[in-house]
Amino acid sequence: MSKGNETISIKALEAVRQISEQLGPCPDLRIQSVTPDHRVVMVVCWLDGLVDDVRLQEAILAMSRQLAHTRRRRFSSLPVVPGVATHMLGNVSEATKALLNGCAVVCWDGMDRAQAWHLVQWPARSIDRPENEPTLNGPQEAFVESLNLNLALLRKRLKTPELKVETYDLGIASQTTVVILYHKAIAKEALVHELRRRLEGVRVDYVADINQIREFVNDPRFSLFPTSEETERPERVIAALMEGRVGLLVDGSPMCMLVPVTFAMNLSSPEDYYMHYTLALPLRLLRHLMFWASVLLPALYVALLTYNQDLIPTPLLMSVAAQHSGIPFPTVLEALGMMVAFEALREAGTRLPRAVGQSVSIVGTLVIGDAAVRAGLVSPGMVIIVSATGVASFTLPALGLVQAARLLQFPFVIAASFFGLYGVLMLGLAVVGRLASLRSFGVPYLSPVAPNVLGDMKDVVIRAPWWMMRTRPRQFEPRRRQRWGLSRPRTRRRRH
Numbered sequence: 001m002s003k004g005n006e007t008i009s010i011k012a013l014e015a016v017r018q019i020s021e022q023l024g025p026c027p028d029l030r031i032q033s034v035t036p037d038h039r040v041v042m043v044v045c046w047l048d049g050l051v052d053d054v055r056l057q058e059a060i061l062a063m064s065r066q067l068a069h070t071r072r073r074r075f076s077s078l079p080v081v082p083g084v085a086t087h088m089l090g091n092v093s094e095a096t097k098a099l100l101n102g103c104a105v106v107c108w109d110g111m112d113r114a115q116a117w118h119l120v121q122w123p124a125r126s127i128d129r130p131e132n133e134p135t136l137n138g139p140q141e142a143f144v145e146s147l148n149l150n151l152a153l154l155r156k157r158l159k160t161p162e163l164k165v166e167t168y169d170l171g172i173a174s175q176t177t178v179v180i181l182y183h184k185a186i187a188k189e190a191l192v193h194e195l196r197r198r199l200e201g202v203r204v205d206y207v208a209d210i211n212q213i214r215e216f217v218n219d220p221r222f223s224l225f226p227t228s229e230e231t232e233r234p235e236r237v238i239a240a241l242m243e244g245r246v247g248l249l250v251d252g253s254p255m256c257m258l259v260p261v262t263f264a265m266n267l268s269s270p271e272d273y274y275m276h277y278t279l280a281l282p283l284r285l286l287r288h289l290m291f292w293a294s295v296l297l298p299a300l301y302v303a304l305l306t307y308n309q310d311l312i313p314t315p316l317l318m319s320v321a322a323q324h325s326g327i328p329f330p331t332v333l334e335a336l337g338m339m340v341a342f343e344a345l346r347e348a349g350t351r352l353p354r355a356v357g358q359s360v361s362i363v364g365t366l367v368i369g370d371a372a373v374r375a376g377l378v379s380p381g382m383v384i385i386v387s388a389t390g391v392a393s394f395t396l397p398a399l400g401l402v403q404a405a406r407l408l409q410f411p412f413v414i415a416a417s418f419f420g421l422y423g424v425l426m427l428g429l430a431v432v433g434r435l436a437s438l439r440s441f442g443v444p445y446l447s448p449v450a451p452n453v454l455g456d457m458k459d460v461v462i463r464a465p466w467w468m469m470r471t472r473p474r475q476f477e478p479r480r481r482q483r484w485g486l487s488r489p490r491t492r493r494r495r496h
Contacts, residue, residue, distance in 0.1 A: 226400030307420025
């Protein structure tokens with residue numbers, strides 16, 4: 001029999017020695033014994049920092065009083081601890097796992113089993129405002145690294161027993177808890193089963209963040225575009241679950257992954273649902289335009305200056321040509337150099353401390369751009385194009401789509417330098433074809449546009465009024481398409 005599966009000794013001190021040998025060396029292991037009548041009856045051990053010390057000492061004091069008022073020192077069954085949830089442990093391995101999970105383990109003299117007291121108090125930060133998805137209106141709570149707090153935020157908003165939570169332990173060494181979330185009456189069973197199947201196939205030694213799970217379960221695995229949605233806002237998770245989608249939470253990660261996802265969802269912001277629906281239309285149109293501008297703008301500039309000068313009006317062509325006179329580099333190298341410099345400044349602003357990161361990136365961009373123009377290394381027009389491209393990418397709400405747009409700029413510029421507008425068109429068709437071929441857990445990535453589902457177009461480019469969205473998106477195949485209790489607003493009739 002291995003040491004981990006060894007039976008717990010009937011002597012309390014010997015049982016604690018077995019557990020400490022399994023853990024050791026372990027300087028944060030704490031041991032406290034209870035000795036009524038100068039004889040060890042109960043020994044409590046726990047890991048410092050993982051247990052609520054106040055509740056633990058109260059429980060030990062309560063048990064000491066019980067032992068002091070009873071004549072019997074040996075128990076045929078484990079005693080009940082007032083105010084503390086407990087469960088039994090049959091061997092040393094279970095006792096060690098309970099300690100690592102934040103429980104206090106109690107060994108009794110004369111018992112070949114131990115008792116786990118659930119007094120967990122994991123270190124965690126308090127609930128704060130969303131940083132990656134800020135909004136002016138709407139809820140201002142974000143997920144944290146504590147799984148229990150994240151589940152509480154969801155339970156607070158969806159008070160129904162139909163909200164199902166399934167837990168898995170992933171990571172051979174870390175044993176990280178991963179949670180599947182879905183609404184039983186709405187989510188398609190095949191979708192939930194597919195996510196279960198993919199999770200069961202994950203084999204890693206350590207789970208540090210939800211991104212590790214995402215790379216294992218997403219499809220296709222080599223896609224540049226995000227085929228899952230990550231959010232730190234609890235209300236977005238609830239809205240997704242009520243559409244028939246499935247969520248995934250990882251203990252230690254302040255993000256929730258939602259599947260399936262479509263391309264249009266990456267261009268919608270939480271702010272769209274916290275303002276009047278008439279204002280959401282121009283903002284969504286702007287985001288769609290800015291996505292393609294962030295991908296194509298440098299390539300179009302290079303193509304027009306390199307191959308297709310006849311498409312530029314003569315006064316503008318003369319002005320641009322005057323700017324480029326004296327520039328020692330070809331237009332494509334000029335564009336690629338400025339794009340790399342802009343990406344380096346943006347990365348530096350992200351990595352620097354928050355107090356100086358934004359100021360350094362802004363000042364660095366202005367100083368380097370102005371110095372490059374004065375030195376005759378780049379033209380003013382190229383600085384304007386690259387800056388406008390960066391600003392356009394900042395309007396995209398989904399970080400995964402922003403990163404995809406940043407990477408796509410470079411192959412488009414290279415294609416424009418070789419083939420002009422024809423190369424941009426061919427590569428653009430290839431990108432659109434790739435988008436049309438993608439699937440996210442069986443859902444077409446460009447739906448409900450391709451394939452077209454007219455009833456689901458109410459929340460793609462436009463955002464229809466709430467009272468018009470009476471059905472859930474057909475693309476997710478929800479079990480119940482009709483939304484509960486949704487009716488048209490009643491307005492008072494005008495008196496004549």
